[in-house]
Amino acid sequence: MMEPENIDINATLIDQVFALQKEQALKMRSSTANLRIALLKKLLDWITKHQEDIRRAIYADFKKPYPEIDISEIFVVTSEIKHAINHLESWMKPKKVSTPLTMLGSSSYIHYEPKGVCLIIAPWNYPFNLALGPLVSAISAGCTAIIKPSEMTPHTSALIRRLVEETFDKALVSVFEGEIEVAQKLLTKPFDHIFFTGSPAVGKIVMKSAAEHLSSVTLELGGKSPAIVDIQADLKDAASKIAWGKFVNCGQTCIAPDYVLVHRAVQIPFLEELKNQIKKMYDPSGKGIEKSKDYARIVSTKHLKRLKHLMADAEIKGAQLFFGGYVNEEENFFEPTVLTGVTDDMTILQEEIFGPILPVKPYDDLKEALDFINSKPKPLALYIFSKDNNKIQEVFSNTSSGGAVANDCVLHFLQNELPFGGVNNSGIGKAHGHFGFLAFSNEKAVLKQRIGLTASKPLFPPYGLANKKIIQSLLKWF
Numbered sequence: 157m158m159e160p161e162n163i164d165i166n167a168t169l170i171d172q173v174f175a176l177q178k179e180q181a182l183k184m185r186s187s188t189a190n191l192r193i194a195l196l197k198k199l200l201d202w203i204t205k206h207q208e209d210i211r212r213a214i215y216a217d218f219k220k221p222y223p224e225i226d227i228s229e230i231f232v233v234t235s236e237i238k239h240a241i242n243h244l245e246s247w248m249k250p251k252k253v254s255t256p257l258t259m260l261g262s263s264s265y266i267h268y269e270p271k272g273v274c275l276i277i278a279p280w281n282y283p284f285n286l287a288l289g290p291l292v293s294a295i296s297a298g299c300t301a302i303i304k305p306s307e308m309t310p311h312t313s314a315l316i317r318r319l320v321e322e323t324f325d326k327a328l329v330s331v332f333e334g335e336i337e338v339a340q341k342l343l344t345k346p347f348d349h350i351f352f353t354g355s356p357a358v359g360k361i362v363m364k365s366a367a368e369h370l371s372s373v374t375l376e377l378g379g380k381s382p383a384i385v386d387i388q389a390d391l392k393d394a395a396s397k398i399a400w401g402k403f404v405n406c407g408q409t410c411i412a413p414d415y416v417l418v419h420r421a422v423q424i425p426f427l428e429e430l431k432n433q434i435k436k437m438y439d440p441s442g443k444g445i446e447k448s449k450d451y452a453r454i455v456s457t458k459h460l461k462r463l464k465h466l467m468a469d470a471e472i473k474g475a476q477l478f479f480g481g482y483v484n485e486e487e488n489f490f491e492p493t494v495l496t497g498v499t500d501d502m503t504i505l506q507e508e509i510f511g512p513i514l515p516v517k518p519y520d521d522l523k524e525a526l527d528f529i530n531s532k533p534k535p536l537a538l539y540i541f542s543k544d545n546n547k548i549q550e551v552f553s554n555t556s557s558g559g560a561v562a563n564d565c566v567l568h569f570l571q572n573e574l575p576f577g578g579v580n581n582s583g584i585g586k587a588h589g590h591f592g593f594l595a596f597s598n599e600k601a602v603l604k605q606r607i608g609l610t611a612s613k614p615l616f617p618p619y620g621l622a623n624k625k626i627i628q629s630l631l632k633w634f
Contacts, residue, residue, distance in 0.1 A: 401565025
């Protein structure tokens with residue numbers, strides 16, 4: 157808990173920085189593509205030169221393997237930056253729109269202007285990626301930004317602050333570290349846009365705070381993302397991809413498969429393939445997964461205890477442990493775990509797991525699986541494994557999710573040409589690439605009218621017979 161004087165100091169600094177950024181945001185409205193690209197290149201240059209520092213910081217927070225850091229933290233951000241640099245000029249260009257006959261004589265276009273001062277509240281599970289990715293979009297759109305990194309990953313948060321202080325003027329980008337009180341103080345400010353990544357429960361709090369100032373929001377949340385394994389799936393391929401998507405980052409991934417619905421006819425061979433793939437990835441020498449250098453740890457004791465409670469509740473209610481289950485509390489180690497015999501009354505099928513526990517539930521026909529998915533809040537992602545394209549399309553057409561992937565897991569996050577985000581309970585708004593640029597931009601409608609006679613002037617009052625005939629023609633023909 158923060159000391160009262162520290163809270164006061166932070167509050168004063170927040171007020172000062174917010175005022176500076178508000179002034180700078182006015183200047184950024186006229187910023188060119190070249191200026192924004194220069195800022196993005198400075199960010200890219202710092203990341204490129206300090207990759208080892210980034211790895212060390214993230215590893216210190218939850219022992220994330222270096223190759224995993226490179227793929228899921230550094231590469232994701234650098235590819236986002238390069239994508240923005242390559243496309244920013246075209247994104248910023250005004251977009252002409254067609255002119256209907258009723259607007260004859262006028263011309264119209266969409267002008268993309270920066271929203272202004274923005275707040276980015278980042279989570280702990282991908283602390284570098286999910287703080288810097290939104291910043292790339294904010295800079296691309298010409299916004300100023302304040303970042304609030306997670307207090308649960310202090311080494312990474314300190315590194316992000318160092319990065320920002322060495323790269324940007326605080327009037328453009330600034331970082332405030334600290335506990336929940338810092339976030340609460342930030343949320344009292346009238347930001348032009350708030351980008352939050354975290355749980356649906358906290359997302360509701362952020363949205364309530366944003367409503368006080370009518371700030372727009374992007375909420376990247378979570379939920380229970382299902383994976384369906386069809387009777388016609390390639391079981392080895394499906395098992396390897398589900399194992400990787402689930403257990404990367406020790407299961408602490410918002411788009412990880414939260415549970416598997418597998419056709420009853422292939423449940424047993426699928427489970428065997430899943431066990432084989434877990435061992436192949438994390439225990440190829442047979443010395444135990446705990447000794448693997450390729451497996452991360454749970455971020456905190458608090459989250460480890462939450463996962464243990466989920467396991468205990470499931471086992472008390474009849475779930476069977478098919479694989480894993482070993483926990484070392486001193487190391488925050490939770491072995492990749494697969495449960496069978498799971499039922500709807502278990503908390504593990506009701507709440508997002510956000511850890512390395514994978515419930516596997518059989519189904520007899522596809523409608524049963526779809527009904528189960530549709531009985532729950534809309535997920536952030538949905539995965540279907542099948543060789544039957546008709547089945548794949550049936551799943552996509554009869555479910556709603558933020559994203560959907562056939563025959564793979566989580567890769568849509570890396571596709572910068574696709575929008576990333578949820579729907580309803582799993583999120584509001586989209587991110588990445590052009591969609592991230594739009595999230596931080598106001599799409600301003602601009603219409604230019606000619607001087608003198610226009611198509612609308614015959615509609616001006618007083619409303620005589622001629623006007624009324626024109627209006628009736630409009631209603632009939634346009």
